[in-house]
Amino acid sequence: MKFISEYRQPEKVMALVSTINDKLDKLAPTRPLQIMEVCGGHTHTIFRFGLDKLINKGIEFVHGPGCPVCVLPRQRINEAIEIAEQEDVIFCSYGDAIRVPGENGNLLAAKARGADIRIVYSPLDALELAKQNPQKNIVFFAIGFETTTPPTALTLQQAKRQNISNFSVLCHHILLEPALRSVLDDENVRLDGLVAPGHVSIVTGQQHYQFCNDEYQLPVATAGFEPLDFLMALESIVDQVSNHQVKVVNCYQRAVSETGNKIAQQAINDVFTLSESSDWRGLGNIEHSGLSLKSAYQSFDASLRYQLNPNRIAEPEGCRCANVIKGLAKPTDCPLFAKGCTPENPVGALMVSSEGACSAYYQYNVEAKPITLSK
Numbered sequence: 001m002k003f004i005s006e007y008r009q010p011e012k013v014m015a016l017v018s019t020i021n022d023k024l025d026k027l028a029p030t031r032p033l034q035i036m037e038v039c040g041g042h043t044h045t046i047f048r049f050g051l052d053k054l055i056n057k058g059i060e061f062v063h064g065p066g067c068p069v070c071v072l073p074r075q076r077i078n079e080a081i082e083i084a085e086q087e088d089v090i091f092c093s094y095g096d097a098i099r100v101p102g103e104n105g106n107l108l109a110a111k112a113r114g115a116d117i118r119i120v121y122s123p124l125d126a127l128e129l130a131k132q133n134p135q136k137n138i139v140f141f142a143i144g145f146e147t148t149t150p151p152t153a154l155t156l157q158q159a160k161r162q163n164i165s166n167f168s169v170l171c172h173h174i175l176l177e178p179a180l181r182s183v184l185d186d187e188n189v190r191l192d193g194l195v196a197p198g199h200v201s202i203v204t205g206q207q208h209y210q211f212c213n214d215e216y217q218l219p220v221a222t223a224g225f226e227p228l229d230f231l232m233a234l235e236s237i238v239d240q241v242s243n244h245q246v247k248v249v250n251c252y253q254r255a256v257s258e259t260g261n262k263i264a265q266q267a268i269n270d271v272f273t274l275s276e277s278s279d280w281r282g283l284g285n286i287e288h289s290g291l292s293l294k295s296a297y298q299s300f301d302a303s304l305r306y307q308l309n310p311n312r313i314a315e316p317e318g319c320r321c322a323n324v325i326k327g328l329a330k331p332t333d334c335p336l337f338a339k340g341c342t343p344e345n346p347v348g349a350l351m352v353s354s355e356g357a358c359s360a361y362y363q364y365n366v367e368a369k370p371i372t373l374s375k
């Protein structure tokens with residue numbers, strides 16, 4: 001197939017759904033297979049295309065920690081606002097992040113108070129702003145997993161080459177593997193399979209998930225974001241469970257290779273080093289789970305340029321973001337869901353992001369049973 005639309009063709013989708021349902025009927029699991037889609041993009045694929053209603057009761061979808069905006073800690077939002085409100089700063093961010101609540105509001109509210117905050121589509125847009133505004137300090141809010149880290153790295157390489165001194169980044173780049181380990185190490189989490197995110201895999205390569213097989217005996221399939229992509233991954237996991245196999249299967253071969261994008265990996269290695277630890281909303285503090293700038297790039301580090309308040313901030317009261325991020329609760333289990341927390345007035349980041357599980361449940365009016373935690 002050559003075109004995206006071909007991965008949505010109803011007759012092909014229904015044929016594959018029917019095959020998967022037949023296989024599930026034959027397998028007849030004693031409880032639904034718990035299959036975690038790591039990425040929020042996949043969560044939205046499931047509900048946008050109604051796959052949860054088409055697949056029979058043999059699968060329970062468990063939503064994972066792969067939405068980068070959802071795991072942004074409140075402290076980092078506070079820091080972003082602290083920088084953005086400085087007199088000479090133009091603060092640049094991806095669109096989703098400006099609505100994520102910190103302790104006292106979000107970047108959008110800071111913009112309404114007068115801070116110069118701009119939405120950009122790429123760190124290169126922010127670098128361009130730095131060139132156009134030499135009298136201002138341009139700070140880019142660099143967030144995300146391995147998918148968005150290479151553009152930040154390449155932009156910083158360019159800024160260094162061109163000696164642009166009024167550009168810096170507030171860095172919250174994070175790594176998928178430690179987040180997955182944190183979830184898989186939780187004794188309450190019992191998964192039967194993992195759908196790995198296609199975009200991270202393009203950078204890291206398929207081999208990135210081998211530890212899930214070797215250390216957690218967990219079947220994995222990498223998927224793209226169209227319905228057929230996702231269903232192919234589901235079929236692979238059902239097949240692996242049925243045949244007592246544990247493999248990493250590439251169901252997104254048009255984009256993902258075994259070893260990933262070497263140029264992107266090289267750029268990351270040139271610019272970034274592993275942080276000692278990093279804070280995650282919902283998952284807490286995880287060792288070696290984030291990236292910071294290598295010493296050659298430290299002059300571009302906004303957290304060193306600005307004196308930031310280092311205090312950690314607790315999650316808001318009543319919010320179940322932590323359990324939803326770990327797949328231990330469904331958004332509808334949260335007492336604030338659609339009441340105190342809505343897309344217009346979000347309490348947690350999962351209601352903000354276009355990849356957030358809570359926003360998917362709200363947007364697609366999903367009714368879910370409480371999650372099964374049986375071993």
Ligand code: SF4
Pocket residue numbers: 318319320321322324331334335336337338341346347348349350351352358
């Ligand atoms: Fe967090 Fe809101 Fe979702 Fe509750 S409904 S888990 S507060 S984002």
